[in-house]
Amino acid sequence: MSAALQQRAATPVITIRPARIEDLDALVALEHAAFSIDRAERRAIRHAIRSASMTLLVALADDDAREMLVGAATLERRKGSRNARLSSIAVSPARAGIGLGGLILDAAESDAAAHGCTHLRLEVRADNGAGIRLYERRGYARFAVIADYYEDGMEAWRYVKALS
Numbered sequence: 001m002s003a004a005l006q007q008r009a010a011t012p013v014i015t016i017r018p019a020r021i022e023d024l025d026a027l028v029a030l031e032h033a034a035f036s037i038d039r040a041e042r043r044a045i046r047h048a049i050r051s052a053s054m055t056l057l058v059a060l061a062d063d064d065a066r067e068m069l070v071g072a073a074t075l076e077r078r079k080g081s082r083n084a085r086l087s088s089i090a091v092s093p094a095r096a097g098i099g100l101g102g103l104i105l106d107a108a109e110s111d112a113a114a115h116g117c118t119h120l121r122l123e124v125r126a127d128n129g130a131g132i133r134l135y136e137r138r139g140y141a142r143f144a145v146i147a148d149y150y151e152d153g154m155e156a157w158r159y160v161k162a163l164s
Contacts, residue, residue, distance in 0.1 A: 012061035014100065016107040019049045019056040019072070026069035027058070034090035037151045040074075053077050055111050059104050061095070070095045073108040077115055083160075084112035086122040089131075101134050113163045120163055123149065123156040135159050 019027065024046055031039045040048075048056040059071035074088040086108050091100045112120045123146065124131045136142075140159035149156035 012063045014070070014103055015060045015062070015067075016057055016104065017060070019058045021046070021049055023058055023069060024049065027056070027072055030069060030072055030090050030092060033093055040088060048074050053079070055108075055115070057104065057107050057111060059091075059100060059107075071100050071104045073104045075108055075112055075120075077112075077117060082116065082118040084115065084117040084120050086112075086120055089122075096130075101131075102138070105134065105138060109161070109163055118163055119160055121158065121160045123158050125150060126155045126157055132157065135161075 024042070027045050027049075028042050031045065045056070048054045053076065055075045055077075057073045057075075058069055060067045061070045070092040072088070072090050073086060076085045076087050086105075089101065089104055089108070091104070109120055122135065122140070124135060126145070136159075138161065140161045142157050142159050144158040146156045146158060148154075
């Protein structure tokens, strides 16, 4: 068997579903693994899981017959608005570069549309080249720059996409 086929055979099945309260510890661990600053606190993650105006999606990999949380996305909605905001997307550093971010983004877009939203907005660090490439490849358009947005003074680029 070729190395490519062996790697493909070893690729875990990814399941994306809404977060549950029992995911809280794994979500906090993911937050610490994925971000060095601007991390969501445990209470904010718990609030997102329970909130009617937010969706917290988790990506689970089925590795060796056990589920492991490997990614997440947080969406926010406001009553009366047709815009949803992707406030966070996180991928386990051990799973970076395999397309997981795109799978999670697809699920976030589907969730926003299912809640009646017509547009998805987000902010991304200006120095997050991988994130910027993902969003631009997926049809997001930059419409603003916000100076000094992040904890360390980095600017944010704001993007939006019309959902079909």
